[in-house]
Amino acid sequence: DTGVSQNPRHKITKRGQNVTFRCDPISEHNRLYWYRQTLGQGPEFLTYFQNEAQLEKSRLLSDRFSAERPKGSFSTLEIQRTEQGDSAMYLCASSSQPGQGNTIYFGEGSWLTVV
């Protein structure tokens, strides 16, 4: 499977615990995005990487959230001291350079439930 891969697909955690999600983008894609989607809403932009550089972060990304893409390939999204409001689907997406299609492809998402 050469699509965007995310894991774990589902995570249930107790409030206050830390969680980490991993995303493996399509191999030739240099751009990687994280979105968050709650029930009844569309996905909301969280952050964006071009290669290993994190170029933009949404105001939604509080101090408890951190994303990395250390070698410009896979990325991790860590949430510290989880709160119930963090329960959502976390979507990773990737795209190539403009002129090479540039379509954004989403992974299947990582569902987080904070209890």
Place this chain on the structure above:
Amino acid sequence: RKEVEQDPGPFNVPEGATVAFNCTYSNSASQSFFWYRQDCRKEPKLLMSVYSSGNEDGRFTAQLNRASQYISLLIRDSKLSDSATYLCVVNMLRILTGGGNKLTFGTGTQLKVEL
């Protein structure tokens, strides 16, 4: 005001019906436009891009009116398999931050096609 606004529905239509979804966006600097389809608890998938000249893909027709900041999607001869949430998506090309794509999603319009 939300950046992208859609009627959440649900739209319940009989099989074979024609159904139209509308969407408005607030940022006149938006550069490209899309409709994504999302099945329950799945990731969004690109349905089609939207161009000012209008574009058609089989039973699906999309239209963009830049002056009114209005996007539409028409589905003809609807099938049971068309039941899903349709997300209106607007793209701002982030020139200052490496040219990445910041997709802004509407909340989605739910379509239920019934026998």
